[in-house]
Amino acid sequence: MIKNIAFGAFLLFSGMLFGQNAAMSQEESKAFVTKVSSEAKTIKTLQADFIQTKKMDFLDKNIVTQGKMSLKSPNTLSWKYTKPYQYSIIFKDNKILINDQGKKSSVDAKSKTFEKINKLIVGSSNGQMFGDTEFIVRYFKNDHYNIARFIPKSSQLLKYIKEIELHFPKNQSTVSQVNMTEASGDTTNIVFKNTKINAPIAASEFSL
Known part of the structure; x- marks a missing residue:
């Protein structure tokens, strides 16, 4: 359960816009990466509300959850689900801290698949994800978004993730949507909504 929720929380996913997407040219992708990477260097904190929709083959209805994401440079990340249940996952000091409706636990994230996922999500705010050697990155565009599609290289990660997409609105350099397709389909x-950049974040956001 923890693994499914964690992957669902950090990766983002469905490819709803595949049919409308066009591949960027080499010049376009280079300009996009340069712009996002440059502007991301100024981001020290990032906060946003989120709505997550998970579609699973064996369920008739989608699972919809809501919560708040908080990120502090260089590598502290918090996902706190508030509806319809309370569940928190915090990446901090190479640890995954979990609070499942009052039941607290921790997992060593160092050198594990979770650590790679955390690195990618944090990298989406500082621009470093484009140089992540764990993934092949392909770039697309449509009328509303620039899209970076990450495909895992390692067989270990491919056991869980088929691909991850980060959607950047045309007029901004922060991610507004994440789509993930798992190996299972x-x-x-x-x-993400109500995004705040470089606003103070209480220390309690990164503790259970």
Whole structure:
């Protein structure tokens, strides 16, 4: 359960816009990466509300959850689900801290698949994800978004993730939507709203 929720939380997912997407040219992708990477260097904190929709083959209805994401440079990340249940996952000091409706636990994240996923999500705010050697990155565009699609290289990661997409609105350099397709074919879509950049974040956001 922890593994499914964690992957659903950090990766983002369905490819809803595949049919409308066009591949970027080499010049376009280079300009996009340069712009995002440059502007991301100024981000010290990032906060956003999110709505996550998970589609699983064996369920008739999608699983919809809501919560808040908080990120502090260089590598501290918090996902706190508030509806319809309370569940928190915090990446901090190479640890995954979990609070499942009052039941607290921790997992060593160092050199594990979770650590790679955390690195990618944090990298989406500082621009470093484009140089992540764990993934092949392909770039696309449509009328509303620039899209970076990450495909795992390692067989270990491919056991869980088929691909991850980060959607950047045309007029901004921060992610507004994450789509993930798991190896099973299940998909997760995360949409961020009310994003705040470089606003103070209470220390309690990164503790259970």
